[in-house]
Amino acid sequence: MKKTVPLFIGIAFGCFAVAEFYIPHHHVGALSNEFRQWAAILAASAFILGGVNILQVTWPQIRRREPDWRYKVVLLVSAAIMLLVGLPWHKLGSPAKTPTVERAATADAELAARGKAAITVVVDDDVTFMIAGKSAAGTGRPVVTEVDPGEVEVKLSRRVAGYRPLTAKVTVAAGERATVHGDPPMIWGRDGRVFVWIYDHIFSPANATMFALLAFFVASAAFRAFRARNVEAALLLAAAIFMMLGRAPLGRAISDVLPDVAQWLLDVPSNGGRRAIMMGAAIGAIATGLRVILGIERSHLGSDS
């Protein structure tokens, strides 16, 4: 029961996955999509197991004060903060705030004469407002804009990500004055202020810098490993130098032949070798896939103990 049933499940789903590619029938297609959703759900919910695993590994190290335990605390705290900040707390609080609109009691004769209306906007200095397509920066003090009568849309938004923009539809008659107050609220969750701040200022600089380290490691690997010990290494070395000169604009400055040689290296030998690896790997992959489906190789199905 513990081993044979999962084996048959594997064989059944594996064969279905192979067959599905060759059967255009829409029911089969729908069923296959459904299984894909299952797999995606399994992969996604495994992330919770991932979090549990990190806790299982780091918590004992902190408790036993093993070397570097302080850094494990940093790891857990930053993960917890990012998780908490990722939940949409703003949905729990008061309902969404809409901008308040007040209308002046008396109509303004001079404005009415010109057949115009006026909208005053009072917002903080980091809020930009857009009236009928024209946008301007808020200054904390009331700003008056003349508009044509009728329904005018006023959009208030903050430049930085993480705030929900507010829109107010104000219908003004000729000569009427309306004042609009509003403060785009800060939101939490994935597009929230703090989440995006952490993403922009901690996640992406670290990510970009670790990637940039490769520029240094490429140089040290070139120094250490590109030594013409034998024919193969010499060919590796020569092709690399030709490609570097050929593709860089400097190479074209040296001579027009270099880019062509580089392109030829890319088109003929490199492609030949590449196709061989692709085909070899594909054959190996299909054989491995078949082994798994036909149950020849079962190490992923675990032991009976």
Place this chain on the structure above:
Amino acid sequence: MTALPWVDIVGYWIGIFLTICCLSFLYKDNPFYKLAEHLFIGVSVGYLIVLQYGDNIEPKVVGAVFRGEADGGWWVLRLVALVLVLMMFVKVVVPRWSWLGRYPLAFVVAFYAGLQINAVAQAELGAQIKFSAGNIDAVKVDLNTAPVDALIALPGSSGLVATKLVAERAQRPFVSVDDAVTRPSLTDLERADLAGARGNLIGLDAKAAVGPGQHDAFGIVSNLLLLAGLLSSLVYFYFSIAHRGVIGGVSRFGVWVLMIGFGASFGLTVQGRISLAIGRAYDVLGRTVDPADADRIHGPVVAVVSIALIAAGIALWERRARRDAGDQAGSRGQS
């Protein structure tokens, strides 16, 4: 554009400080790198779980089962997915029932293996065999009769050039490649492009000619070389015979082709990696930010200060580490 709030300016400073921390890894493993590493891993784990819930679990499970938005699949089927998830959780939490976990794993591994078999068979194997088994004879494009998209593919040509050539040849057929390249309706830039692409190895003269059925000798040699490289590399991957004698020679040639390919790929990547470091330098120097903000962030100043701080910190840490090592050696007597 309103001014950048203070919080974000401090954010950029932290970003620059973390950049220098990560770069300190080049010198050696040190507390600043450990801090940046663990902070980075923590933030990324939090980010992932929030995203995975928002994009996979919420719409596909909560949405499908509780709000009935199961597109196509009836929500009953989606319950099976939930059962599989629970079985996987049981495997980790309750070791005694861990064999339950084999069901979801068997499904996932086998299902994906099946999908991959066909994806690989089609895109990697079938497509590559189809294109390799093609005609190796390289016939020159006949400028007078070739269709537009064959003209576009010529070196130095483009959509506009191709349409002009077609119009030109309608009036007066081309006498030679030089004649086609210098026709009046081509602009100077296009003429310069075409002139720059001449050459009888892989240039315009190799690929195009006037009159049908002319062969591009170097093209044929290249195709033959490609085929030879392909077959000999495949022989290198042959497991059933020891690589000695003739087979050994062919597979050695195959390895040479592979090595040229890897060298070319390495050479290409060097350029990519360096541009990453350039990009990083751009960000720190504030060139990828709005100039008004850059003036308030003072990127270069903060970078220099961070470097000084971290260098001093590492020096201090190393002296303390040497002193601790010294104490241990001292306390254990002259070992």
Place this chain on the structure above:
Amino acid sequence: MTRALLLAVLALVTVGSAAAQPTPSAPTPVVPLPPDLRPPSRAPDPGPPPVAPPLAGVTDLDVRVPDNDNGRHFAIRFTRAADVGEDVVTAVFRRRWGQVAATAVFPTMLGPADATPRTWSVEFAGPTPPPLGALAAGDEVGPWQVAEVLAGGETTLTDEVPPGQYEYVVVELRRGPGDTIVAASAGAVIGPRATEASWFNTDRTGYLGIVLLIAGFIGWYVWETRKGKALYVRRLPGVDAIEDSIGRSTEMGRPVLYVTGLEEIQNIQTIASLLILGHVAEKTAEYDTDLTVANYYPLTMVVAEEVVRQGYANAGRIDAHRPERCLFITAEQFAFAAGVSGIILRDRPATNIYFGSFFGESLLLAETGFTTGAVQIAGTAELTQLPFFITACDYTLIGEELYAASAYLTREPTLLANLKAADAFKILAMLFIVIGVALATAGVFDLGPWAFR
């Protein structure tokens, strides 16, 4: 005025079309309707003022199920009149066959061939007036639904419909100013046609051939091994190094690090890496060395833990298995690289094994591993990362060698049979290419595109 005109469109159908028009596909019998269902013949109501000169209609209308269809499509083909104007569009209407309209008596477009053209009437078109202006796909015109309005002069259409039986009417409409319809041609009618889902995609026979051939070879060689035939495979230095370096790690008392690559289970390289992990775990259990497994996706971590448990069980050392040594670092490429570099520098493993699919961070791991003096064995089918592993690691398994590693490590007959099968197919592939090149160059026949559409 135009409203009436369009309503007339669907009525001004040459009633005799069913008889005159040869149905190329299987001749569907025209079911003569029982008398009580036939609509009462009434004198046409005064109706709209005289219609502009009718346009020439479409001819040779043909609706059939496309090849390898999933049961939801019809391929509609027709030829338009030669002199059709630029402002004339083709509207294709469809209607479910056999669905009795709730209210109106069921009129059929295929009524008996009486000469007088049927005029549009309320019962026929249904109460709601059709949207005249922008006639778009999906609009309802009485019982009819607009499948598509072809403005670009196309003469073919693939219509996607829920499975069932349908009738189609194709009509030419001249558009006047402001998107109104000023003239209409007689509608060409065809139907009923039923959707068919085909059960095998003939375009993909080539790929099925590949998979069945490899499966066949595997079966043949496994059967060979059952007969006790020894299978020879050449030495693979990378795999021999695994066992030696695990021994070396035991002597130095330092752990073995195994990284399962940056892809989910979705990728076959990760599956291959996990299969090899099982055999490596068996060896580390025998040699009693710590094994640290770094995973990129949680699901891979769960499978890896199960596979390592199986390895320790096979070696009879299930008690020595420490599940917390199977780590999920994080699923972000460079945070993972930073974390694994940290493990390499602080735990200082003597053997670093990188099997699976890797991306940009491969060089970072390999260079960090070099500084600690560890023996590094890498294996991937990612073409872009092979140059880095080859330059920075001690041994590298290239592409297919990664998939062959399990067989080499265990020397299990069934797994060796897999290698032989792969080799056999390789010979076939090479022959296919050589023959294909010869035939194509001689201009006789294009083997490649014939086999793999």
Place this chain on the structure above:
Amino acid sequence: MSAEHWSAKLQRFDRRWIFLVMAVAVVVPLFVPLGLPARPDPMTKAAFNAVEALPSCGPDDVPPKCARVFVSIDLDPASTPEIEPFYRAVVLHLKRKNAKLVFATTWYQAPPLVDRYLRETIEAAIAPAGTDGYDGAADRPYRKGIDYVNLGFRDGKGAIIQAFGSDLRGAFDHRADDGTRLDRIAMLDGVNKLSDFDLIVLVSAGNPGAKEYVQYVGTRNKLPMIAACTAVSTTDLAPYYQTGQLIGLVAGMAGSAGYETLVGKPGAGTAGADVLNIGNLVVIAAIVFGNVVFFAGRRYQRRGRTS
């Protein structure tokens, strides 16, 4: 102790000096620009021609007169230096033709980046009339839901890309990123799968990206696709360009610089390409120096044995 033979000293050469040289090589040229011209390679020109061949239309026209282009932005902050210059150049090129743009991404790190790109390059004009150093046609701010739609992020690698190919609306649960229902957006009428687009632009830094698009949807339904990739993936994607599965390929920063020159608006790509030259020279010097050390070491050991 006799002066140690120079080649023996070289053997103990600390590779961190190379790091220092590379750091200098990267930072210094940023302050002292070289200004070398970036000549676009054939693959980049093919990508440019593919976009150039699209029909251009007026600001208020609707498809099919306007081209409809699907742009998949699959990159993370780390890989922006190489590919962002191409993105900015191709978006200017598309906006000059008033093409309707549909954005999507399969990388979970990308959403914040995509939002910033939409704010900076789509909802605002990149090169309004009179921008210095640019004499091409000006572009205009795009309106959400009318000129462009952002479908947002979907995880699922190859599987989700396959879903884009067969049922794009279902793959995004019938909603745009900001929640509006897709069937209420006029510009998406008649668009149900990738083959309904006139061109597909893949801004792809790795996996999932251009390769998965070719593997899962490209070969099946013969889609017109151009891709930009990091230099490292060039050899990975070059076969697909050769076989026509990709009709254009812009590789690495050099490719982006080439595309910028073709569009006529030099930017970060061109400036960065200058710095590339120095960096390349450093690596070539490191290789040569490495070989000098290697051969010197071998000669020293051989001399050590004989004398």
